[in-house]
Amino acid sequence: MDATKPLAILHALRSGRGRSDKVSARVRRLLVNELYSKPFTLAVGAFNGVAAASVAAWVSDIPELWIGSIALTVIAVARVSAALAFSPESRRTSTRALEFIYEIGAFSYALALGLVAAIAIWLSAPNAAQLLLGAYALCYGAAAACSNAGRPMIAIGQLPLVCVPIMIAALSAGTVAHLALFFIILLIVPAVTSISLNIFNVLRQSFAAAETSAKLADEMRALARTDVVTGLANRAGLNHAMVETMMSIDDDSHLALIWLDLDRFKEVNDLLGHPVGDRVLGEVARRLREICPEGSTISRFGGDEFVVFCPITDRAHAVTLASEIHAQLLGPMRIDGDRLDVRASLGVALLPEDGTDTDTLMQCADLALYHAKLEGRSKTCFFDRSMSRNLVRRREIEDELRVAIQRDELSVFFQPIVDLETGRIRSFEALIRWFHPEKGELSPDEFIPVAEESGVIVTLGNWITVQAARVAATWPDDVTLSVNLTPLQIRAPGAALGVRNALRESGLDPSRLELEVTESLFADDDETTAAFIEELSELGVKFALDDFGTGYSSLCHIDKYPFTKIKVDRNLVSGDEVGRKSEAIFRAVAELASTLEMEIVAEGLETSEQVEAVRATGCTLGQGYHFSRPVPDYLAAMLLAKEREGEVRKVGT
Numbered sequence: 001m002d003a004t005k006p007l008a009i010l011h012a013l014r015s016g017r018g019r020s021d022k023v024s025a026r027v028r029r030l031l032v033n034e035l036y037s038k039p040f041t042l043a044v045g046a047f048n049g050v051a052a053a054s055v056a057a058w059v060s061d062i063p064e065l066w067i068g069s070i071a072l073t074v075i076a077v078a079r080v081s082a083a084l085a086f087s088p089e090s091r092r093t094s095t096r097a098l099e100f101i102y103e104i105g106a107f108s109y110a111l112a113l114g115l116v117a118a119i120a121i122w123l124s125a126p127n128a129a130q131l132l133l134g135a136y137a138l139c140y141g142a143a144a145a146c147s148n149a150g151r152p153m154i155a156i157g158q159l160p161l162v163c164v165p166i167m168i169a170a171l172s173a174g175t176v177a178h179l180a181l182f183f184i185i186l187l188i189v190p191a192v193t194s195i196s197l198n199i200f201n202v203l204r205q206s207f208a209a210a211e212t213s214a215k216l217a218d219e220m221r222a223l224a225r226t227d228v229v230t231g232l233a234n235r236a237g238l239n240h241a242m243v244e245t246m247m248s249i250d251d252d253s254h255l256a257l258i259w260l261d262l263d264r265f266k267e268v269n270d271l272l273g274h275p276v277g278d279r280v281l282g283e284v285a286r287r288l289r290e291i292c293p294e295g296s297t298i299s300r301f302g303g304d305e306f307v308v309f310c311p312i313t314d315r316a317h318a319v320t321l322a323s324e325i326h327a328q329l330l331g332p333m334r335i336d337g338d339r340l341d342v343r344a345s346l347g348v349a350l351l352p353e354d355g356t357d358t359d360t361l362m363q364c365a366d367l368a369l370y371h372a373k374l375e376g377r378s379k380t381c382f383f384d385r386s387m388s389r390n391l392v393r394r395r396e397i398e399d400e401l402r403v404a405i406q407r408d409e410l411s412v413f414f415q416p417i418v419d420l421e422t423g424r425i426r427s428f429e430a431l432i433r434w435f436h437p438e439k440g441e442l443s444p445d446e447f448i449p450v451a452e453e454s455g456v457i458v459t460l461g462n463w464i465t466v467q468a469a470r471v472a473a474t475w476p477d478d479v480t481l482s483v484n485l486t487p488l489q490i491r492a493p494g495a496a497l498g499v500r501n502a503l504r505e506s507g508l509d510p511s512r513l514e515l516e517v518t519e520s521l522f523a524d525d526d527e528t529t530a531a532f533i534e535e536l537s538e539l540g541v542k543f544a545l546d547d548f549g550t551g552y553s554s555l556c557h558i559d560k561y562p563f564t565k566i567k568v569d570r571n572l573v574s575g576d577e578v579g580r581k582s583e584a585i586f587r588a589v590a591e592l593a594s595t596l597e598m599e600i601v602a603e604g605l606e607t608s609e610q611v612e613a614v615r616a617t618g619c620t621l622g623q624g625y626h627f628s629r630p631v632p633d634y635l636a637a638m639l640l641a642k643e644r645e646g647e648v649r650k651v652g653t
């Protein structure tokens with residue numbers, strides 16, 4: 001830019017202003033804040049002018065200069081007061097207003113200063129006074145042009161206001177010295193303007209660069225806190241939002257932390273592929289967004305888990321919200337024309353009832369979710385204190401179970417399964433017993449699920465099969481052995497090998513072994529299960545369907561695997577469900593069993609009446625306290641020996 005040409009200056013000024021206006025509101029605000037950042041320097045500069053004018057007025061004794069000095073004082077006081085009154089940090093005053101106030105002060109001060117210096121020349125004040133005011137005015141103009149370079153219009157606008165009156169006065173004075181002054185100022189103005197514009201450009205670029213990196217950093221931060229699949233907050237985003245929420249809430253605020261886990265989502269992924277899985281997650285996210293109250297943070301916590309952290313009015317509100325979430329998710333989802341049913345389990349923790357910090361709330365909601373899943377699918381559990389006690393006990397059991405085998409705390413008991421016609425023992429079911437040195441006898445219903453969860457079930461299961469098979473090998477050949485297997489045991493790598501080893505080691509004929517599996521096997525049906533059953537069936541091992549009549553019993557599964565027995569759960573014999581309905585079920589199952597050439601075992605027979613009742617429905621085998629409780633191996637051997645001696649009690653008498 002050729003700054004010596006007035007047109008070029010004008011253009012630069014205009015483009016400077018134009019460009020400055022192009023800077024973002026944020027940068028502009030920063031630049032304007034700069035103007036207000038040093039009220040002390042402003043005061044020193046402004047009162048210097050007052051001092052110069054007063055001294056000049058005093059030495060020259062020209063009243064107009066006193067008036068000028070007073071005018072400068074008034075403006076200086078007003079400017080300093082304004083600089084102190086308007087805090088640029090406060091967002092209350094707009095950028096434009098701040099800029100305007102500064103402009104008025106700066107322009108009027110510059111003009112007043114220029115006029116005072118011009119008056120000194122016009123009214124032929126002593127040279128010292130002219131020099132003092134002229135020098136000060138020019139210094140002020142140049143300094144202002146540089147120090148206010150952040151806003152070029154203010155910076156460069158002051159320069160002519162200071163200089164033009166002096167130049168006019170110098171021209172009219174007409175002496176050689178005054179004319180020289182005129183030309184010097186004429187050269188100074190464009191030079192200073194050019195310097196000022198250069199400073200402005202440097203400032204603008206560095207602010208813009210800082211802003212770009214700040215923006216980039218913001219974007220990166222937002223990205224790092226967002227889940228790409230659903231657009232919801234991710235784990236980091238949730239943590240951040242929770243901290244922010246916790247800092248902004250009052251003492252009487254109520255919040256709910258809802259931890260949501262989609263039921264059987266793995267199947268969607270495995271069967272339909274990850275892209276479909278991702279779309280399901282996206283749809284779940286959309287539905288959650290629709291129902292969660294304003295101010296909620298909805299996040300995907302990884303996999304198929306979502307966490308909602310939201311303001312609520314009270315516990316009842318959280319209950320309603322949880323049921324709304326279930327209802328929303330239950331609505332059929334159409335993905336690529338396929339209809340998918342999505343269910344979720346919910347664990348809820350409340351602030352302040354369950355905890356007042358986010359870590360505690362997360363732990364509580366996690367525990368509650370864990371219990372919701374234990375209860376079955378599509379359930380909500382609200383945290384309560386007993387859950388942590390349960391968990392502690394579970395953890396203890398988990399740890400102690402690992403060493404229980406070595407410590408000889410476990411043993412296998414046997415309960416006879418009796419032929420209801422002849423009263424003879426046909427087989428024994430192996431049932432694990434744990435005699436804990438401190439906790440006493442622990443129920444398998446309590447520790448088997450823990451063993452499953454921790455994976456110990458595989459070692460434990462193999463141990464049980466070996467122990468039981470060894471005992472069974474000592475029984476008469478027509479007495480068989482039943483061993484319980486959980487779905488997880490069956491799916492574990494080398495499960496079939498474990499059973500084969502037990503048979504080989506004990507020498508038990510495979511046809512004398514029966515494995516009891518539950519219907520939950522069908523829920524997570526896969527090839528491994530089928531391969532396991534096929535491999536062992538080929539060896540001659542038999543399979544029984546255990547606990548029939550609990551859960552989602554469905555007769556259509558029965559011919560899926562080569563079952564030789566159906567064991568009807570004791571609830572249908574002695575539990576709450578007993579009645580006409582259970583009798584009907586028994587009849588139907590017995591009929592089906594005889595058609596499919598299967599046997600049916602009634603579990604939990606405690607009285608002779610029950611024995612009679614189930615026998616009347618066509619049931620062929622029975623098991624229960626009426627015949628014998630589960631007993632250790634030597635008592636099982638005694639039962640057999642007694643029976644063989646013909647001393648066994650007649651059935652039903």
Ligand code: C2E
Pocket residue numbers: 415430431432443444445448461464483484485486516546547570603604605606623624625626630
């Ligand atoms: P289950 O397979 O249904 O075993 C039958 C359960 O009913 C046993 O409980 C048995 O003691 C009990 N029972 C038998 N007759 C009667 C009766 O007349 N009245 C009543 N009220 N109960 C009776 P237990 O031994 O406590 O086992 C509970 C469950 O734990 C078993 O249910 C089975 O699912 C699991 N379990 C037990 N032992 C093993 C094992 O060695 N391996 C595996 N995987 N699971 C086992």
Ligand code: CA
Pocket residue numbers: 429484516546
């Ligand atoms: Ca069983």
Ligand code: CA
Pocket residue numbers: 546547567569603
């Ligand atoms: Ca059973």
